[in-house]
Amino acid sequence: MSTNTECMYCAKDQRLSDLMIEVAELDASILYLFKEQTYKGRCVVAYKKEHKNEIFELSEEEMILFTKDVARVAKAVKTAFSPGKINYGAYGDKMPHIHFHIVPKYENAPKWGSTFDMQPDEKVYLSESEYTEVINKIKENL
Numbered sequence: 001m002s003t004n005t006e007c008m009y010c011a012k013d014q015r016l017s018d019l020m021i022e023v024a025e026l027d028a029s030i031l032y033l034f035k036e037q038t039y040k041g042r043c044v045v046a047y048k049k050e051h052k053n054e055i056f057e058l059s060e061e062e063m064i065l066f067t068k069d070v071a072r073v074a075k076a077v078k079t080a081f082s083p084g085k086i087n088y089g090a091y092g093d094k095m096p097h098i099h100f101h102i103v104p105k106y107e108n109a110p111k112w113g114s115t116f117d118m119q120p121d122e123k124v125y126l127s128e129s130e131y132t133e134v135i136n137k138i139k140e141n142l
């Protein structure tokens, strides 16, 4: 097991809690709700066992479990909020720990037909009770 203290997904520190809220522990990952909610239901699925940069560094078994987590979350978000499409973003140049952005996109809404903005200029933050409501809707459908 290797962790990287410079990595917010390993350290689980303020950098992480400023950006997201933990929703659930899945088989190979931790599911977070992204606080910036321009794309309602936007989540992050982060590999949980150790610090790995690339999906090909996982064993085949872990790769399958992680991919199943991504699919499970995407299905839950689709069922909960009925977006037109789920977008999947895996970048991580500056935060390479394996994580996928699960971004529901809605027709006639921001960036439909294009790439979602990692941090949109006009940010949408929710109240605590609204975050709880979104989290509960995702959890009900996991």
Ligand SMILES: [Zn+2]
Pocket: 003, 004, 007, 008, 009, 010, 011, 050, 051, 052, 097
């Ligand atoms: Zn890490």
